[in-house]
Amino acid sequence: MNVRERSPLNRYDFSRMVNMWETLVLEVIADMIERNEMCSCHDCVLDTCALALNSLPSRYWILGSYDAFSPPESFTEDSMNVRLAEEAVLKAYRLVQANPHH
Numbered sequence: 566m567n568v569r570e571r572s573p574l575n576r577y578d579f580s581r582m583v584n585m586w587e588t589l590v591l592e593v594i595a596d597m598i599e600r601n602e603m604c605s606c607h608d609c610v611l612d613t614c615a616l617a618l619n620s621l622p623s624r625y626w627i628l629g630s631y632d633a634f635s636p637p638e639s640f641t642e643d644s645m646n647v648r649l650a651e652e653a654v655l656k657a658y659r660l661v662q663a664n665p666h667h
């Protein structure tokens with residue numbers, strides 16, 4: 566059971582709470598799969614995603630409330646953040662490739 570479905574947490578919209586690195590990492594992985602630059606099997610994609618995210622600091626935002634002050638794009642479109650996400654995914658995928666679970 567998802568703990569978010571448990572009372573009293575089920576009255577809150579946790580879908581608005583996102584780790585911004587997850588957005589960037591998933592975009593990098595989607596691009597790599599489309600360009601056939603990585604194995605697209607379930608194990609490799611999820612392992613790479615988890616490893617990459619574990620190597621990056623958590624960066625949670627609450628979408629909606631403060632968008633006017635700090636739009637999410639200011640994080641996801643920052644070229645330094647995009648580059649850090651790409652490096653994290655490439656490093657993670659190298660580890661997965663060396664010891665794939667597929």
Ligand SMILES: [Zn+2]
Binds near residue numbers: 606
């Ligand atoms: Zn694979």
